[in-house]
Amino acid sequence: MDYKKLIADKLSKSIELETSQIEDMLEIPAKAEMGDFALPCFKLSKILRKAPTMISDMLSEQFETDNAIEKVQSVNGYLNFYLNKQNASADVLSKILSEGENYSKSAEGKDKTICLDYSSVNIAKPMHIGHLSTTAIGNSLSRIYKHLGYNTVSINHLGDWGTQFGKLIVGYKMYSSKKQVEEGGIAELARIYVQYHVDAENDETMDDDARAWFKKIEDGDAEALELFEYFRALTIEEVSKIYAMLDVKFDSYNGEAFYQDKMQPIIDELEEKGLLVEDQGAKVVMLDKYDMPPCMILKKDGASLYATRDMAAAQYRKDTYDFHKCLYVTAYEQNLHFKQFFKVLELMGKDYSKDLVHVNYGWVRMEDGSMSTRKGTAVELKDLINKAIEKSLNIIEEKNSELENKQEVASIVGIGSIIFAALKNNRIKDMVFSWESALSFEGEAAPYVQYTHARCSSVLTKSDISLDGKTDFSTLDNEDAGKIITLLRDFPEIIKSAAERYEPSFITRFSIDLAKTFNKYYFEHRIIDDDGEEKVRARLILAQCTKQVINTALYLIGVKAPDKM
């Protein structure tokens, strides 16, 4: 039942406003004593030309209570509404029980497609902790949008173009072999690349060779192309293992190379529309009217740039997927770049430019202040994952050594912790990486929420009372249970706002709140007790619904929920 709508409907008899307007004014009070919903009457005082307290008094007198809303109270200009707890509990809980994992889903995204560009690894470079945010945020948003009924297309926009690949070929020929690369994988390619840079300092001919090799790739030379394809395939194969561990899947690996032959139409169109101007030998689109520096489209030598490629990619995605929105999950350092090329597309008359969204996030910085991406010292994602699993395995040995599938649970908890931590704070916050905090599983972290899930599971298996049957919800008529039920009822709204604001952290936070509230309830009240089947059933249903919602919440941020741990 939609209580907000119900209240607004009833109020609309006394106030001359649209139901939806009243609905927007309703809020959820800060404290449970203040009711389940509240209407601040200050907003009305201008329209009605009366003091807020008078309005709330008047409304509270005129409001007809019923089975759903049993009490209305006027306090300090607020009108507080109290739901009939038993009915409200029964209402939400039976809904969750019957809908199961479909609870909180919606159809708002029917026939709409969201493209998500995230993770976007570079060929021949290992994934490091700098890739964690984009991967976790992108994956979570993809799950959230699917949950809301959208089609989603997850795109790994590979960094697979540029003279760096010429360098790689030169390095490969100088220091390595097929056998060594087969054995060493990306690490070997990274080694080659570093070695190349060391030696190229003293040998200028190397860079010339690299440029020549890259030219060969561009021109379709057989040997060059074969090596390039080999490195590319090797990289995808290796990062796929990490994606498998993180349970992340992509629909497309079309990267920079893919758009190489798709830029010319964009350039032609810019030219036709008179947007392209020559400046210091390069071709740019001037954006000074919009308080931005020019967007560079072609270099002096005629080569394309990042923005050119991104525009070609946007056009391709529109043509191919006809997206409702296209999201780019990258760090905020690229704010200007996105603002620029979105604007250029707008100037070209591309209507879809308004549907392009830069979902930006903060840096991961090392404790010494360095940026993880710019030094060879970056912590590899693989190492972080392995250490987290190892640590959680140790904790299992210590706390629950009897557990059957230790390795699997350790992996769920370890990996879950890493993802959870990446999605706990608002996207825009910078993060300092330290091993200590990265491997700290205490407090507001994945294991806390997962543990609550396991607790629910455990209680449910302990009891042989079926969830189906006559139920006495009056046993849930206490503050602790009431808070849980309120959270369960709010869950669909939380998901919607997470989608609207591109903030998986809303769901992470919610999962902590729910776990915390349930843990308190669990400590204060016995679920399996001897006060009769009908009451036990109500409390078991509460545990079942909590378990279900935690499971969905964690799923939406890309974290698994174990039944035992």
Place this chain on the structure above:
RNA sequence: GCGUCUGUAGCUCAGUAGGAUAGAGCAACGGCCUUCUAAGCCGUGGGCCAGGGGUUCGAAUCCCUUCAGGCGCGCCA
């Protein structure tokens, strides 16, 4: 210099697009397991919401300004 983001407890952060007495976790200290998972629960201390102006019935939240820090500002991506 210009643009932009950030600044809330010792530390890390919430604060639901302006609402009721600003909340968590960590760290510190003190309690709670013969009873459904103690990876849990409860309690104590800790605040000039960076500073200053304004708008408003009401501001951590909006506007202006100062300070501190991050990021960006044409031939990288």
